[in-house]
Amino acid sequence: MVSAHLEILPIINRLGFFNSFTAEEKGQMVSDDTHFRVYRPGEMLIRQGSSDQSLFIILAGTVSITEGTGETIFAVLRAGDIFGEMAFLTDTRRTANVVARDAVIALKLDRVRFEQLSARIREKFKDKIIEKLVARLDTANKELVRINAAVSDRFPEPSKPIGSPPGRPAADATEPAFISGRELIRKIVSDTASLPAMPEVMLKVQQMIKHPGTSPAQLSKIIETDPAMVTGILKVANSAYYGFRGKVSTIQHASSLFGTRRLAELITAMSAGGVLGMAMGGYGLKAGDMWRHSIAVACTAGEIASSVSAEAYDSAYMAGLLHDVGKIILDPFVQERSVLFDHYFAAHPDKPLQDAERDILGFDHAVIAGILCDNWNLPRSISFGIRHHHQPSSAGGHQLSHIVHLADYISVQAGLGAGGKAACHVLDETSSAAVSLGSNFLQTAADKAHHYVESLTGRLLGS
Numbered sequence: 001m002v003s004a005h006l007e008i009l010p011i012i013n014r015l016g017f018f019n020s021f022t023a024e025e026k027g028q029m030v031s032d033d034t035h036f037r038v039y040r041p042g043e044m045l046i047r048q049g050s051s052d053q054s055l056f057i058i059l060a061g062t063v064s065i066t067e068g069t070g071e072t073i074f075a076v077l078r079a080g081d082i083f084g085e086m087a088f089l090t091d092t093r094r095t096a097n098v099v100a101r102d103a104v105i106a107l108k109l110d111r112v113r114f115e116q117l118s119a120r121i122r123e124k125f126k127d128k129i130i131e132k133l134v135a136r137l138d139t140a141n142k143e144l145v146r147i148n149a150a151v152s153d154r155f156p157e158p159s160k161p162i163g164s165p166p167g168r169p170a171a172d173a174t175e176p177a178f179i180s181g182r183e184l185i186r187k188i189v190s191d192t193a194s195l196p197a198m199p200e201v202m203l204k205v206q207q208m209i210k211h212p213g214t215s216p217a218q219l220s221k222i223i224e225t226d227p228a229m230v231t232g233i234l235k236v237a238n239s240a241y242y243g244f245r246g247k248v249s250t251i252q253h254a255s256s257l258f259g260t261r262r263l264a265e266l267i268t269a270m271s272a273g274g275v276l277g278m279a280m281g282g283y284g285l286k287a288g289d290m291w292r293h294s295i296a297v298a299c300t301a302g303e304i305a306s307s308v309s310a311e312a313y314d315s316a317y318m319a320g321l322l323h324d325v326g327k328i329i330l331d332p333f334v335q336e337r338s339v340l341f342d343h344y345f346a347a348h349p350d351k352p353l354q355d356a357e358r359d360i361l362g363f364d365h366a367v368i369a370g371i372l373c374d375n376w377n378l379p380r381s382i383s384f385g386i387r388h389h390h391q392p393s394s395a396g397g398h399q400l401s402h403i404v405h406l407a408d409y410i411s412v413q414a415g416l417g418a419g420g421k422a423a424c425h426v427l428d429e430t431s432s433a434a435v436s437l438g439s440n441f442l443q444t445a446a447d448k449a450h451h452y453v454e455s456l457t458g459r460l461l462g463s
């Protein structure tokens with residue numbers, strides 16, 4: 001709390017927000033010290049998903065509006081800005097986190113306090129809220145125009161595809177042999193039936209862990225009726241990686257040892273095995289190849305994230321697990337164009353797969369993975385991290401993109417790549433700079449990934 005008369009009145013007098021308030025109305029506002037709060041840098045004023053409904057006006061300092069674990073920043077708000085109006089006006093849960101960037105002084109009004117203000121003051125607040133929302137809509141529209149322009153740049157309508165199937169008459173050269181770029185993306189996205197659904201068990205786990213009170217016992221109920229999954233979890237619990245060697249014989253015991261987060265992670269990784277473990281002829285992958293690589297990247301991304309912040313672990317694990325999921329959708333299109341891919345790699349043996357995809361399809365599998373993750377309603381920071389994991393330097397410093405990129409690279413170097421077409425990997429040096437890892441990290445992470453893969457693949461791959 002602050003002394004409103006002494007400290008706040010001069011601030012209010014300077015802020016444009018209160019221009020329409022009379023001196024008497026300003027005096028009324030500062031007559032109650034309990035309206036005003038001071039927040040420390042880093043303090044969370046609003047948590048996404050929570051059900052409180054106060055409205056805030058910033059009097060001094062700045063806040064970040066972020067999503068999920070904080071990797072995506074929607075906006076930075078400063079003195080005179082309003083936030084918290086969405087839950088306040090619509091009686092819904094908080095749509096974003098609000099975190100103090102520096103020391104913040106704010107006017108905080110809950111419904112009861114708001115209703116206690118005079119009718120004239122309330123009207124003035126409502127006018128200001130409308131004004132701010134109109135400005136925010138305008139900003140959002142401009143951002144949309146900017147994004148659309150960036151998408152058009154990135155996916156130019158193909159004038160002519162690279163190469164043509166052999167034997168195609170020259171007279172047809174103006175007509176593309178295969179669709180690509182935006183046209184192909186449109187075809188993929190509009191045919192939603194062809195997009196794989198999130199595996200049912202994985203979906204249930206994702207929904208359950210949104211509730212902070214979910215217990216390991218509740219989670220284990222999901223898999224109790226799936227003998228293969230129960231056997232898998234017990235095998236993992238008794239594996240060298242977790243070190244309970246032979247001591248765990250019931251799913252209840254395993255659940256209590258793992259705890260909610262680890263159990264959720266294991267069930268997710270195993271349930272993803274059905275989708276990620278499919279054979280993919282276009283990419284030259286045998287059954288299980290991509291799942292094995294995906295869990296290596298998930299484990300390594302989790303390790304890297306933990307070294308940065310414990311909070312980032314869950315998103316990093318999920319992004320690592322799903323980073324290549326776009327290949328499942330693209331596989332038939334790659335297969336259809338296998339002649340073009342074969343010619344491409346014969347001419348450019350040092351190019352990575354994503355370069356070939358971009359040149360032949362007009363985009364790479366990370367773009368499609370991002371679209372699928374949005375379709376599965378995963379947090380935007382995860383789909384964004386996956387979308388940019390091949391070129392994290394183009395993602396404006398998005399940390400999850402760097403983490404997934406490094407985890408992918410480390411896994412491939414450790415012999416845990418998926419294999420198949422063009423397994424060559426290029427390290428984006430900006431990632432090493434963005435995420436500083438200790439000198440022993442690479443070896444330790446590679447060893448851990450090997451043990452982790454071994455503990456999980458005992459079940460699905462029968463190795």
Ligand SMILES: Nc1ncnc2c1ncn2[C@@H]1O[C@@H]2COP(=O)(O)O[C@H]2[C@H]1O
Nearest residue numbers: 065074075083084085086087094095096
């Ligand atoms: N794109 C955005 N730009 C500015 N503020 C936002 C944006 N998205 C959410 N917010 C604010 O963050 C607040 C989080 O709590 P509410 O959902 O109540 O209200 C939200 C808005 O006030």
